[in-house]
Amino acid sequence: MARCGTVQCGFCIPGMCMTVHDLLEGNHAPTDLETRQALAGNLCRCSGYRGVLEAVKDVVAEREASAAAHASEGADDARIPHQIPHPHDGGKA
Numbered sequence: 001m002a003r004c005g006t007v008q009c010g011f012c013i014p015g016m017c018m019t020v021h022d023l024l025e026g027n028h029a030p031t032d033l034e035t036r037q038a039l040a041g042n043l044c045r046c047s048g049y050r051g052v053l054e055a056v057k058d059v060v061a062e063r064e065a066s067a068a069a070h071a072s073e074g075a076d077d078a079r080i081p082h083q084i085p086h087p088h089d090g091g092k093a
């Protein structure tokens, strides 16, 4: 949120952050309307809400990029620890 210019006096920020955190835990890709509805009880007298909407979009974009990068790494990293190749097996799983 700080990166998106949301923080000015900071009075509303704790409530905004908790609201956005709760929203993003339950909804991994909220729309602007869903974000606005979640923020409805938070009042900001300084910066408005545009930065918060941008911050939520940034988190969604970062999550999508991370998921795509993880998916492109292949299934090898999906092993559970006891399936990691043992050095005495010649590296075979």
Ligand code: FES
Binding pocket: 006, 007, 008, 009, 010, 011, 012, 013, 043, 044, 045, 046, 047, 048
């Ligand atoms: S940043 Fe001042 S009330 Fe929101």
